[in-house]
Amino acid sequence: MKEFNARRVFWMSLPIFAELLLQLLVGNVDQMMISRHSQAGVAAIGNGNQIINIIIILLSSMSAAATIMLSQYIGARDERRAGAVCNVAFLVVGGASLAASLALLLFWKPLFSWLRIAPEVMPDARGYLLAVGSFILVQGCYMTFAAILRSYAYLREIMTTALIMNGINIFGNAVLINGLFGLPELGVMGAAISTNISKCIGLAVISFIYCKKIRIPLGLSQLRPFPGAVCRRLLFFALPTGGESLSYDLSQAFILRFVNLFGTAVVATKVYCSIFANIAYVYSIAISQATQIVVGYLVGEQRIDRISRRVWTAVGIALAVSLSITALLWLNSDFVFGLFTRDQSVWRLGKTILAIEFFLEIGRSVNIVMVRSLVAAGDVRLPVGAGIVSCWLVAVAGAWLLGVHFGLGLPGIWIAMAVDEALRGAVFSIRFLTGGWKKHLPSVS
Numbered sequence: 001m002k003e004f005n006a007r008r009v010f011w012m013s014l015p016i017f018a019e020l021l022l023q024l025l026v027g028n029v030d031q032m033m034i035s036r037h038s039q040a041g042v043a044a045i046g047n048g049n050q051i052i053n054i055i056i057i058l059l060s061s062m063s064a065a066a067t068i069m070l071s072q073y074i075g076a077r078d079e080r081r082a083g084a085v086c087n088v089a090f091l092v093v094g095g096a097s098l099a100a101s102l103a104l105l106l107f108w109k110p111l112f113s114w115l116r117i118a119p120e121v122m123p124d125a126r127g128y129l130l131a132v133g134s135f136i137l138v139q140g141c142y143m144t145f146a147a148i149l150r151s152y153a154y155l156r157e158i159m160t161t162a163l164i165m166n167g168i169n170i171f172g173n174a175v176l177i178n179g180l181f182g183l184p185e186l187g188v189m190g191a192a193i194s195t196n197i198s199k200c201i202g203l204a205v206i207s208f209i210y211c212k213k214i215r216i217p218l219g220l221s222q223l224r225p226f227p228g229a230v231c232r233r234l235l236f237f238a239l240p241t242g243g244e245s246l247s248y249d250l251s252q253a254f255i256l257r258f259v260n261l262f263g264t265a266v267v268a269t270k271v272y273c274s275i276f277a278n279i280a281y282v283y284s285i286a287i288s289q290a291t292q293i294v295v296g297y298l299v300g301e302q303r304i305d306r307i308s309r310r311v312w313t314a315v316g317i318a319l320a321v322s323l324s325i326t327a328l329l330w331l332n333s334d335f336v337f338g339l340f341t342r343d344q345s346v347w348r349l350g351k352t353i354l355a356i357e358f359f360l361e362i363g364r365s366v367n368i369v370m371v372r373s374l375v376a377a378g379d380v381r382l383p384v385g386a387g388i389v390s391c392w393l394v395a396v397a398g399a400w401l402l403g404v405h406f407g408l409g410l411p412g413i414w415i416a417m418a419v420d421e422a423l424r425g426a427v428f429s430i431r432f433l434t435g436g437w438k439k440h441l442p443s444v445s
Contacts (some may be wrong), residue, residue, distance in 0.1 A: 009310060010292050010317065015155035017286035019146075022162035023281070041188045042329050044124035044339075046271035047117050050256050052132055054249040055100040058242045062093045063147035064292070065237035068376050069230075070151035071293045075194045075300020083216045084227035088234055090146050090218060097140035104133035116260045124188040131192035134439065138199045145206045148214060151293065157209045165202035169194050176319040205223040221303075241375055244384040244438045251391040255399045266410055272337060273353045280357065284318035284365045288372040295376040299441060311373045311432060318365040319376055328363050330354040349410060356414040363421030370428035386427045397419035 057389045066089035069228055073082040104111075108129055117125055172194025179185030186193065259270050291314040298307050333351040341347075344405050371383040398416025410414070431437055 009287070009294055009314060012153070012155065012290040012293070013287040013317075015159040016150070016289050017283050019159040020156070020163040020286050020289075022159070022166040022281045040118075040264060041124055042119050042189050042271055043118070043267045044121045045128055045191065046267060046274075047115055047121065047125045047260075048129040048132065048254065050137075050249075050253055050306040051104070051129060051172060054138060054253065055097075055104075055133075055136055055245060056143075057245040057249050058100070059093055059096060059136075059143055061245050062096060062234075062238040063089065063143040063244035063373075064289075064375075065089075066144065066243070067144070067151050067289070068237055068292065068296050069145045069234055070148065070299040071296025071376070074151060075297035081227075081230060083222065084230040085234065086214075087217045087218055087222045088227060089147065090141070091143045091223065092231070093140045093156060093236070101133055101136045104129060104136075104334055108133075110397075113257045115257050118264060121264070127189050127311050128192045131189065132195055135196045135199055138196075138203050141200065142203045142206055145203070145210050148216075149206070149210060150289065151296075152214060153243065153293070154209070154213055158206070160167065161202055161206045161209065164205055165198045168201055169198035173198055191358060192363055207419060216384060228265065237375060237380065240380045240384040241371075244387040248387045248391050251396045254396045258399055258404055261404065262409055263419075265346060266343070266349070268341065268343075269349045269412060270352070272340055272346070273350055273357065276329050276336065276354065277326075277357055277360075280322050280329065280361055281364055281368065282342040283321040284368040287314045287318050288369040289323075291369060292372040292376045295373050301378060302362070304438065304441060305306070306437075307367070308432060309375070311369065314373075315366055315369045318369050319362065322361045322365045323358065328353065328359045330358065338351055352411050353414050355417055357375060360414065360418035360421050363418065363423070365426035366425035367421055369374070370432065371426070374428065374431065374437055377437050379431070382431055382436075382439075383428065386392055390420050390424050390427075434436060 005433065024267075030161055066085055069085045070082055073079075077149050108126060112122060112125060112129075146161075149155075149158055172365070173191055175181060175183060176186045176190030177188075178190075256267075259267055291310055295307055298304065298310070321419050330351065334347055337347045337350045371387070395417050397407055398419060399413040400414050402412030404411065404412075406412060
C-alpha cells in the first residue's frame with residue numbers, strides 16, 4: 001500500500017471535489033435556471049429540495065458506511081467480505097429508497113403544511129417534490145455504485161459521470177424550463193423532468209463503469225447465505241450517522257419553517273445563500289471523503305499512529321479552501337446575486353448573510369472532516385450525539401430566539417447556525433486532541 005502523505009490525499013480529493021461540485025450543481029442548477037423564470041419557482045424548488053435532501057443525506061450515510069467498510073476490508077485484503085458489503089449495500093439502500101418514495105407520495109401534504117409554504121408556491125413545490133421523489137431509487141443506486149468505486153479509488157471515473165449528468169441537466173433545463181425547439185414551456189416541472197433524466201443516464205453510465213472495473217458480482221443470489229455479520233456492521237455505521245443526518249436535516253427544515261414566515265423574497269435569499277454555502281464547503285466534503293478512505297485503509301492495516309496527522313492536515317486544507325471561497329463570494333456578492341435576481345433587497349440581505357457565513361464555515365469545515373474521520377475510526381457515538389443535541393438546542397432554538405423572537409430575521413438565523421457549527425467543531429477537536437477516539441477502533445479480522 002502506498003504511503004498516504006498530504007500530497008497524495010490532496011490529489012485524491014480533487015476528483016472527489018469535482019464530482020461533488022457537479023453533483024451539487026445537478027440539484028442547484030434547477031434553482032439557478034428557474035430564477036430567471038420566477039422567484040416563486042425558486043422558493044418552490046427550495047422547499048421541495050429541503051425535503052428531498054433529508055432523504056438523500058440518509059441514503060448518503062448508508063452508502064458512506066459501505067465506503068468505510070470497503071476501505072477497511074481492502075486495507076486488510078479481505079475480498080470475500082468486500083463482496084458481501086457491496087451486495088448488502090444495494091439491498092439496504094434500495095429498500096430505503098423505495099420506502100422514502102412511498103412516504104413522499106403519502107405524506108407530501110402534511111409536510112408542506114408543516115413547512116408553512118405560501119399558497120402561490122404550493123402547486124409548483126408539490127409537482128417538483130413528487131416528480132423528483134419518484135426517482136429516489138435511481139439516486140440511491142447511483143450513490144451506492146459511486147461509494148463502491150470510490151473505495152477502490154476510481155475517482156476520475158465518478159467525476160466523469162458527474163460531468164455527463166450535469167451537462168445533460170443543464171441542457172434539459174434550458175429546453176424544458178423555457179420551452180425551446182417548439183416544446184412547451186414547463187417551468188418548475190421542466191426542471192424536475194430534466195433532473196430525473198440526468199440521474200437515469202448517470203446511473204446507466206456508472207453501472208457500466210462498475211461492470212468494467214469491479215469484478216464483484218451483484219444479485220440476490222450473492223446474499224445466500226445471508227451475510228448477517230456484514231449487514232449488522234454496515235448498519236452499525238449507517239444507522240447512527242443516518243440518524244444524525246436525519247436530525248440535522250429535520251432541524252434545517254424547522255429553520256426553513258421560520259424563514260417562510262418572512263416572505264418569498266427572504267426564502268429566495270436563503271436559497272441563494274445556501275447554494276453559495278454549498279459551493280464554499282463542498283471541498284471540505286471532498287477532502288473529508290478522501291481522508292475517510294485513507295483512515296479506513298490505515299485501520300485495516302493497523303497503522304493507527306498515522307491517522308491523527310492525516311486528519312489534522314485535512315482540516316487545515318479544508319479551512320483554507322472554504323474560507324477563501326466564502327471571502328471571494330462576499331467580495332463579489334453584488335455580481336453573484338445579480339446572476340439570479342435584480343431585487344436590491346435580496347442583494348443587501350445576501351451580502352450580510354455571506355459575511356456571517358465566513359464564520360460559520362470555520363466550524364463547518366472542522367466538523368465535516370472530523371465527523372467522517374471519527375466514524376471511519378469506529379468512534380460513532382460522540383459525533384452522532386453531539387450533532388443531534390447541538391443542532392436542536394443551539395441551531396433551531398437559537399434560530400427561533402434570534403431570528404423570530406428578537407426580530408433579527410435571516411441574519412439572526414444564520415448566527416445561530418454559526419454558533420452550532422463552532423460548538424461542535426470544538427467538541428470534535430478536543431476528541432482528537434485527547435485521543436479518546438482510539439478506544440473505539442474496530443477489528444476487521
